[in-house]
Amino acid sequence: MESTEAKNAVIDAALAHVAFDGWSEATLRAALSDAGVSAGLGRALFPRGAVDLALAYHWRGDAAMAERALTAPLGDMPYRARVATLIRYRLEAADKEAVRRGSTLFALPQHAGDGARAVWHTADTIWRALGDTSDDVNWYTKRATLSGVYAATVLYWLGDDSTGHQATWDFLDRRIEGVMRFEGVKARCAGNPLVKAAMLPLSWIRAPQSTDMPGRTW
Known part of the structure; x- marks a missing residue:
């Protein structure tokens, strides 16, 4: 069994145990057994144990979202609708x-x-899927802002029992509307000479160019 196949098998098996044992060592052990993956390979795949298993599940969700985005008609949507x-x-x-x-x-x-x-x-995966090419301080502010929107939406979604999670999507639209208003203010301020002068010390900031640098996730 190849490492990617084994990792996915363990993640899939873990989902049956997470509801009872959380993302714990007990869940990892049970998932390895259910997936037929040896303890040695399991430690190679998830060096820090359960926390790496939980992160692997998260990364896989990001990858699934990015793959789905490739065939979505995003270009036909207003920008806020794409996000x-x-x-x-x-x-x-x-x-x-x-x-x-x-x-x-x-x-x-x-x-x-x-x-x-x-x-x-x-947040980084979403911006890359949207074709973001910023390489200055905006690279950071975009991801920081979207991280806040995403985190707030997840918390709302966890408590949402509305039909089709409609209340969550309405909440998300309101959060994005707030961000778009902020971006509009930021764009207007960008042409102000005083704001330009105040932002000059930040002009040297660039997006990280390597996966080894903080912030870059790919």
């Missing part, structure tokens, strides 16, 4: 109980950095 659509695709690729248990795991102080990294990875 909302990709966030919706991302949530539709997720198991709610697995995400709920993941939120609990990443709320722990020792895993908070992993949780922030996961949300940033999703």
Whole structure:
């Protein structure tokens, strides 16, 4: 069994246990057994154990969203609708109980950095799917803003029992509307000489060029 195939088999098997045991070592052991993956290969695939299993599940959801975006008619949509659509695709690729248990795991102080990294990875994946080419400070502000929108939407979605999660999509539209108003203000301020002068010290900032640098996830 190849490593990618084995990893996916373990993730799939884990979903049957996460609702009961969370993203824990017990879930990892059970998933390895169910998938027929040896403990040695399991440790190679998930070096830090359960937290790496949870992250692998998250990365896979991001990849599924990006793949779906390739065939979506995004070019026919207003920009705010494109962003909302990709966030919706991302949530539709997720198991709610697995995400709920993941939120609990990443709320722990020792895993908070992993949780922030996961949300940033999703925001970065969405912007890349939308063809973002920024390489200055805007690279960071776009991802930081979208991370906030995504995180808030996930929390709302976890508690949403409306038909088809319509309340979540309405909440998402309101959050994006707020972001678009902010972007409009930012664009108007960009032409102000005083704002330009104030922003000059940030003009040297560039997006990370390597996956080894903070912020870059690919």
